[in-house]
Amino acid sequence: MAFLEITIPPLPHYITSGLNSIPQGGQHPSRSHIQVFDLLITTSGCFYIGEDDARFEVGAGQAVILRPDRYHFATKECEELTHTYWLHFHVGGAWGLINPSAAPLVSLEDPTPKEAKVEAFAVEPFTMRIPQFTTLQHPEKMYEVFDQLLQLQSRSHVSSARFAQQQLFQEILHQLAASGETDHASASRTCAEKAASYLRQHFREPVSAKQLGDELNFHPVYIARCMQKEYGCSPVTYLLKLRVAQAKLLLLQTERPIAHIAQEVGFEQAAYFAASFARLEGMSPRSYRQQFSQGT
Template sequence: MTILHFTVPPLPEYIISGITEAPEGAKHPNRRNIGVFDLLVVCKGCLYVTENGRAFDIDAGSFLILRPDTHHFPTQGCTVDTLYYWLHFQTSGGWSSEGYNTSSKKEELSELQPFSPNYFTVKVPQYGNLRQPQKAFDLLDSLAALVQNGHKVQSLWQQQVLFQELFEQLTAAMDPPISSPHSICAEQAAAYLRTHYRENFRAQALGESINFHPVYIARCMQKEFGCSPVEYLLHYRIEKAKLLLLQTDHTISWVAEDVGFNHAAYFTSCFSKQEGMSPRKYRQQFS
């Protein structure tokens, strides 16, 4: 496994991102020495890319970081319709890969320095499987939504914050844990809730769908996510609402109904509790 080593501080910096729908036969661009890191995350299908003579098959739930100083090109066209995210980032600090070091900064310190930055190394696999694919997809969706408001200070700040959270998702792919029974149950329940978030929640329907007792599901989700199924669903609905508030001009009532709330007033109350501001104020800060 090729590992990229990033010396921090400073933290890697987000530049821009987007999502591409690649039909069957489409190919990733042929590029040489692009000067920035190019993160590719596949949501559906498979992308075929070669870098430095090594071919990568990036299928659903996996990612590849293309280096800024190499030549990458399509190994072949997509064999099925493929949906993938792309994200460009850079670092003002040092980074290395397989012995190639772009910085003379010290990467590790034996003791803390009280009056100077304490540099350390963050290790990220260049290619791997996401531990929590849906969480990464949600972060990438949020980043893409913020791009249209990139000239606003609040938006620019939020982009960097979301990118750092995404970067943590990449570092977590270093050592994927062995799935325990409770984590499997929790992930299956979360996947069901994300798919059916517009519907009224019924614990019995959730249990029947994934073949676990609702009480056991609640216990597993509390252990894995720190919340109950209802709390997870509420949080997910509000995250979806935030995207709609950014991407559309629909009314608050329309947004509330679209993400599964029966009453706009309850939606506003839940949104304000989670985000610390009303949906209207959240939208206004980006306009």
């Protein structure tokens, strides 16, 4: 199954939507490089469309997302009267079409961090995965959201209505993402979330891969694979980033000695704390504190 993976922020942006009817013997229009994503949801009947080598038969209760940078073409005439909701949206950040069926190789060790842009309170990006083609879990709920969007069209010049449209669009994305979660994917996410929760509760203590595995009743390699998939890093790196993030807050909000802060956030040795901090933030804890101190 192919997924549209979107990096957030920024949030995907709703543009416009509508309801379309295709008569028996008619086709969905063929278009090329329309520069926006096109979400199509069939409420009755079925239409047939292609994108590159992919072919989609979109029946009632099913959805497909067509890319903005591809040629889309009808592959067959509709055999009956077909009704579809359509929605155009824009993705301002990074995105890609992926096939996550092959699990990536992961390491239990801490990889060398990339050069960091130093910020006092950095925004941590995350990804949303939406199936390109899916059968909706709750079609009627999706139809209700689209009807609400259509009711707002006449007031789309009003800021409050436009904000409400964006909120409804996020609910649509949430429903689409949920429809693509298989039992395996749900188990993977549950494992990753349990691991993250445990690390957040015990980051001040020494935590080994074996200890984490014993606590969660999963093999450490499976935990690492799940966390890599959901958070983009191994448990070791997640724990390190968490400790450094807590240290950054203490450096800015308190006058405690750096060695004391290191111990408070789980580093047994101040030298290792300083080295880890520098690798992630690009400067020493002392320099970080001085850079963001008042009057500097």
